[in-house]
Amino acid sequence: MATSLSLTSISLEFLWALLLLPLPLLVRFWMPPVSQSGNVAWVPFASELEAGDGTKPTSGSSLRLALAVITWLLLVLAAARPEWQGDAVELPVSGRDLLLAVDISGSMQTQDFVLSGRQTDRLTATKAVANAFIKRREGDRIGLILFGSKAYVQTPLTFDRDTVSILMNEAVIGLAGEETAIGDAIGLAVKRLKQGETAASTDQVLILLTDGVNTAGVVSPDQAAELAVKAGLTIYTIGIGADAMIVRSFFGNRQVNPSAQLDEKTLTQIAELTGGKYFRARDTEALQQIYRIIDKLEPVEKDAQMFRPRHALFMWPLGLALMLTAGLLLSMTPVVRRR
Incomplete structure (x- = not known):
């Protein structure tokens, strides 16, 4: 018997994990700015992420930012342990x-x-x-x-x-x-x-x-x-x-x-x-x-017990988040050109 997958069949085991969604924004606004006196380490693509001359970030940096946001959402979703509940089985x-x-x-x-x-x-x-x-x-x-x-x-x-x-x-x-x-x-x-x-x-x-x-x-x-x-x-x-x-x-x-x-x-x-x-x-x-x-x-017991099988789904958002993280790291690695 085929079972259709619907939103009503999906639940989150740790719903409280969704409270972690705004964590990066809280860190961004509440942490004091880093003092840049003295020598500063070189950061790849810093000119793209931080435009000192008032220009807008490039399209490449915007894409990386979007991917970072999606990666964070997927990680939080995986931490919430989504699971699919099947039809009731006797x-x-x-x-x-x-x-x-x-x-x-x-x-x-x-x-x-x-x-x-x-x-x-x-x-x-x-x-x-x-x-x-x-x-x-x-x-x-x-x-x-x-x-x-x-x-x-x-x-x-x-x-x-x-x-x-x-x-x-x-x-x-x-x-x-x-x-x-x-x-x-x-x-x-x-x-x-x-x-x-x-x-x-x-x-x-x-x-x-x-x-x-x-x-x-x-x-x-x-x-x-x-x-x-x-x-x-x-x-x-x-x-x-x-x-x-x-x-x-x-x-x-x-x-x-x-x-x-x-x-x-x-x-x-x-x-x-x-x-x-x-x-x-x-x-x-x-x-x-x-x-x-x-x-x-020796009468037969008549009270039936029902059970809804559960199938974990967290590995899908977790796997996708790891793939996006690997892509972000590769995109931020400087390319050394031979002369």
């Missing part, structure tokens, strides 16, 4: 640091969810719902952790929600291993939030989504929860997976519980210990509702 709202930890272990490929009328796996449903949640989190710094047998940062904390959504969609089941390291995921979240800690954000939230039990990793979920408490991290846990589904086999159809391995007790303890809450998502609608509830529990 700054990112100071919200919270919010990390999403998503389970991509092998069990997330279970197709017990329905999305747009079609049977789909748990991770695909999670991507659709979580991306809608991310778009609503304007003003928050959002990061993404993926975990299976190991946990790793897919997206560091950023205000760029589009990038988080893109990298969320690139998550692949089994990429981090077939097992589930819930404790390591929480520990990694605590570490990343400490590294990205800023004065602008005091609220730190982790939303952890899994469909299983901790079966891998170095840090246990209990130990990780204690670390989160010390770091002031609030954890919302989501247990995902249907309670029942029909499985077709050679012997016919039978009903099974695909979430039999879900450790709801541990997820509840983690949430309660850190001041969060445990949610159970048995289908896509429930998962959507859970993220809406979290929106209400």
Whole structure:
């Protein structure tokens, strides 16, 4: 977007510097005249600047005087520090640091969810719902952790929600291993939030989504929860997976519980210990509702902050003044002619 430069966009940081404008005149009229008794140093072009016979100064001396005046005006203007103020820009709202930890272990490929009328796996449903949640989190710094047998940062904390959504969609089941390291995921979240800690954000939230039990990793979920408490991290846990589904086999159809391995007790303890809450998502609608509830529990800040960028302009009058000064000095240097 092009920004037009107008006088209303230019301001002087040190307006009082303009009081220096009449300084040369004050010095000229208030300083006593110099006594010229005895030997006097020779001044180049003195005959032009000071006509003892009553004649007017030459055109050359008048031009130098005009240039000297312009040079002084430019120097004073540079000392006043002119600056151009751009159009108001809305700054990112100071919200919270919010990390999403998503389970991509092998069990997330279970197709017990329905999305747009079609049977789909748990991770695909999670991507659709979580991306809608991310778009609503304007003003928050959002990061993404993926975990299976190991946990790793897919997206560091950023205000760029589009990038988080893109990298969320690139998550692949089994990429981090077939097992589930819930404790390591929480520990990694605590570490990343400490590294990205800023004065602008005091609220730190982790939303952890899994469909299983901790079966891998170095840090246990209990130990990780204690670390989160010390770091002031609030954890919302989501247990995902249907309670029942029909499985077709050679012997016919039978009903099974695909979430039999879900450790709801541990997820509840983690949430309660850190001041969060445990949610159970048995289908896509429930998962959507859970993220809406979290929106209400952790509301987005709405008060926008405006900022007008400033660009210093003093170097232009200063540079021009130095060029004119150099020209004046050269014009007053006597030319030695060879005979």
